[in-house]
Amino acid sequence: MSDYLMVASIDFGTTYSGYAFSLTTDFKRDPLLIHSNQTWNSGTAQLLSLKTPTCILLNSNRKTKSIGYEAESDYSRIKEEDNENQEDYYFFHRFKMILYDNQNLKHQKLKDVTGKTVVASEVFSKFIKALKGHLLTHFDETGKAIEPHEIRWVLTVPTIWTDASKQFMRECAHQAGIDDNKLVIALEPEAASIFCLFQENSRASNKRRLLNRTGQKYMIIDLGGGTADITIHERLPKGVDCEYPSLKELHHAIGDDCGGSQVDNAFMEVLRDILGQKLVNLMKKKQPSAYLELLREFETFKRREITDKNYIRIPLVTINELIEELGEDDVDNKIKMSKYKNKIKRNREKFCIDAELMKSFFGPTIDRIVSLVKETSKIKAIKEVSLFVLVGGFSECKYVLRALKEALPNKTFIVPDDPGLSVLKGAVIFGHERIIESRVMMNSYGTKIFEPFDPKVHEMSRKKRAGGRYICPKIFDFIVKKNESVPVGTTIKREYLTDEPQQCYMDLAMYKSDSEFTEYTDEEGCYRVCDATIDIPNPSDEKRTVEIEYFFGDTEIRMTAVETDSGESCNTVLKFI
Structure with a gap:
């Protein structure tokens, strides 16, 4: 019998986040009977959403006041009513991408919209805790008799996240009150793939199935x-x-930081050029509701077709008030004085943007996406793959789909129903059942060893004298190789000896390489990725042998250790760098 009654997933997105859940009994009856919160409210637009913006508001004591749409509304109210000291609050918005290829997560700090800093792990953990609390409150209000220890939690991360970023998310979840033993890390595109597979299996006839053959x-x-x-x-x-x-995964995951928020940034850059950096900054500070509504308006617009004339609503009243405060030219003059005077016209409370400029917002990001997909399609192992499935919020942008179809006319592209929820709901299924049989290693992993020097094998420059003999140090000892297909749950064992009498612990470094032919740990593209500390039970004067068991093929790398003579387990702590 399973040790959980429910699976709950948290999709921690760059722009939007949310949760979904299903009971084990419901899953056995219908795997797609997945529930998600129906009450996220976008405020002024009165739009109900299954996800909420990835933002959090902390008070002066750094306690969570609110998250998502509510945080946006609360922060706007505090700023605009001016009946509270706005500088006492911390508002963090779209902060997830700090984890992308960041090498110093432990000490990383986040800046809020006014420049105040808080340790990143505190912000992340409080956001996860708030989503978790929202779900548990929902259970209480609806009379569901589910205790926190009866829930298996699934937290989603991009496949291209580093090992350190995954560990960071796990640690933040632990700080948020989620038991390590009840937490599973899911990879976002895998979760989406699983959901699409189950969704098609449920809805399509055998003749119409594409994925589920x-x-x-x-x-x-x-x-x-x-x-x-x-x-x-x-x-x-x-x-x-x-x-x-x-x-079965056919090739290791590939990715880049070219998501939809890059398009938002391009649009805002043009807006700053027209209105001026000072005015935009003042709007963010004094009229945040107008600024956030503008971002939301553009977020909705991204999903539409680009036409000759593209209308985007702007907070004109707010902009005019700020122009008057700054003593600057009016909006129309600002447009005429800008390099976009032939590309943008004001039509009452809307900007009318021509197609060429509109496409320029998307161009660099879409070019990177198309290049990524085209280059991936050339890989020998997957050249014959002709079916492409687009998921995620930005896949709803019609311009992206058109660009991909034009670049790869011989491929079939499909966008499933609710592509923005595929990760969230697929993560629930992932938590119930092992669907992924094997994964392909994105990197090689190994440890550093030395061997007796052999001139036929080793480079002469690496010859070192130690203890009355010549050795070759810094040899990369493979545990798994890049591009190797590894079944889920694969274990690899290695034995290591203590160096000193009465040694009570052993330090072990793991190295990662972007090549499958690495020889030495100091080669370019090879670096230390993990430090492990293994406690030695009952230290003695004799040399002790410790057997390390590495676990690969899952979404996270794990390690256990046993002292071989006694068979005692050794406490092992991994710290990814």
Whole structure:
């Protein structure tokens, strides 16, 4: 019997976040019977949404006041009513991408909209805790008799996140009150792939199924707010005792930081050029509701077709008030004086933007996405893949789909229903059932060892004298290799000896390389990625042997250790760098 009654997923997105859940009993009856919060309210637009903006408001004591749409409304009210000291509050907005390729997460700080800083882990953990609390409150209000320890939690991350970023998210979840043993990390495009597979299985007839055919190979292109994540799957045949379909990864994940928020940034850059940096900054500070509504307006606009004339509503009253305060030219004069005078016209409370300029907002980001997909399509192992599935919020942008179809006319592109929810709901299924059978290693992993020097094998420049003999240090000892297909749950064992009498712990460094042919740990592209500390039970004067068991093939790397003579488990602490 499972040790949980429910699976709850948290999709922590760059732009929007949310949660979904299903009972184990419901999953057995219908895997797609997945519930999500129906009450996120976008404020002035009175629009109900299944996700809420990734933002959080903290008070002067750094306690969470609100998150999402509510945080936007609260912060705007505080700023605009001016009946509270606005400088006492911290407002963080779209902060997830700080985890992208960041090498110093432990000490990383986040700046709020006014420049005040808080340690990143505190902001992340409080946002996760608030989403978790929102879900538990929902259970209380609806009379669901579910205790926190009866929930298996699934937290989503991009596939291209580093090991350190994944560990950072796990630690933040722990700080948020989620038990490590109840937490699973899911990779976003994998979760989306799983949901699309189950969704098609439920809705399509056998003749119309594309994904859910045995042997079908397809590419999942997850276009979110911050990243574009690509993974390639093959649908495997069901086993004798297997009730659900399973997937095999054909190539390691590929991705880049080219999500939809880059388009937002391009639009805002033009707005700053026209209105001036000072005015935009003042709007963010004094009229944040207007600024956030402008971002929301553009977020909605991104999903529309680009035409000869594209109308975007602007907060004209607010802009005019700020222009008067600054003593600057009116909006029309600002447009005439800008380099966009032939591209933008004001029509009452809207900017009318011509197609060429509109496309320029999307161009660099879409070019990067198209290049990423085209280059991936050339990889020998997946050249024959012709079915591409677009998921994620930015996949709803029609301009993206058109650009991909034009660049790859011989491929079939599909966008499933509710592509922006595919990660969130797929993560719930992932928490219930092991669907992924194997993954392809994105990097090589190994440890640093030395060997007796052999001139036939080792470079002469590496010859070192130690303890009366010649050795070759800094040899990269492979545990797994890049591009190796590793079944989920694969274990690899290595033995290590203590160096000193009465040694009570052992330090072990793990290295990661972007090559499958690495020889030495100081080569370019190879670096230390993890420091492990292994406690030695009952230290003695004799040398002790410790057997390390590495776990690969899952979404996270794990390690356990046993002292071989006694069979005692050794406490092991991993710290990814």
